[in-house]
Amino acid sequence: MSAEKKAFRQQQIARLKAHAQETQLAGETLLAKLQGLPSWRDAKTIGVTISSPFEVPTAPIIAAAAAAGKQVLIPRCLPKRQMAFLPDPGAAGRITSAFGIPEPPYDEAKVNDQPDLLLVPGIAYALNTHARIGFGGGYYDRFLQRYQGPTVVLAAPIMVYAAPAWPIEDHDVMIDQMLTVDQ
Numbered sequence: 001m002s003a004e005k006k007a008f009r010q011q012q013i014a015r016l017k018a019h020a021q022e023t024q025l026a027g028e029t030l031l032a033k034l035q036g037l038p039s040w041r042d043a044k045t046i047g048v049t050i051s052s053p054f055e056v057p058t059a060p061i062i063a064a065a066a067a068a069g070k071q072v073l074i075p076r077c078l079p080k081r082q083m084a085f086l087p088d089p090g091a092a093g094r095i096t097s098a099f100g101i102p103e104p105p106y107d108e109a110k111v112n113d114q115p116d117l118l119l120v121p122g123i124a125y126a127l128n129t130h131a132r133i134g135f136g137g138g139y140y141d142r143f144l145q146r147y148q149g150p151t152v153v154l155a156a157p158i159m160v161y162a163a164p165a166w167p168i169e170d171h172d173v174m175i176d177q178m179l180t181v182d183q
């Protein structure tokens, strides 16, 4: 990975941490926008992460999906930077990974890697190209190569860039839809 990308990521994560409260507040507006999308309304299954304190809060999204009768699928990290989506067992059923992320237990029979809608996490997004940069695991760039459905990001203000301020690589996959508080 380029030193430039690494430096941007470090700086951006520090910015996210400094704007955690603003990001939490933006969550409400972003969820309302998400609920207005046809891709949300039509989805019977939703792929979403369990957020950390400086990401857009996903607990309200998960609650809204469940209330609307949608099945919530959350990712489990696997060896070789692979990721599988499995039904959310609820807070008490999640297992916290070595990276501190609550994950579903692995059960091959329950894997569904083609949710009807995928909410993609990240640390920064570009309005012009819909490029994204994540935490550096490469999990989503790999996953998105074989995911066929629509992708959406919920971009808190601190995550929004007019154009990418980080290097774009061949394996970067652009996101279909970018929701922001302002645009």
Ligand SMILES: Nc1nc2c(c(=O)[nH]1)N(C=O)[C@@H](CNc1ccc(C(=O)N[C@@H](CCC(=O)O)C(=O)O)cc1)CN2
Pocket: 049, 050, 051, 052, 055, 075, 077, 083, 099, 101, 121, 122, 134, 135, 136, 137, 138, 139, 140
């Ligand atoms: N809330 C949330 N869950 C998520 C993601 C996310 O962005 N947000 N992910 C989005 O992808 C996946 C996990 N992402 C990860 C990204 C990097 C590393 C990681 O490797 N961390 C190392 C440093 C890097 C390295 O050594 O290569 C570490 O912390 O030691 C782990 C998980 C799945 N779950």
Ligand SMILES: Nc1ncnc2c1ncn2[C@@H]1O[C@H](COP(=O)(O)OP(=O)(O)OP(=O)(O)O)[C@@H](O)[C@H]1O
Pocket: 001, 005, 121, 122, 132, 133, 134, 135, 136, 137, 138, 139, 140, 141, 142, 145, 169, 171, 172
């Ligand atoms: N499709 C892929 N095939 C092979 N290696 C990949 C692929 N996507 C990413 N990688 C590798 O994974 C590592 C992390 O990728 P990158 O810096 O793009 O992560 P990221 O933008 O934070 O993405 P993500 O949120 O998907 O983890 C890099 O070493 C990159 O070369």
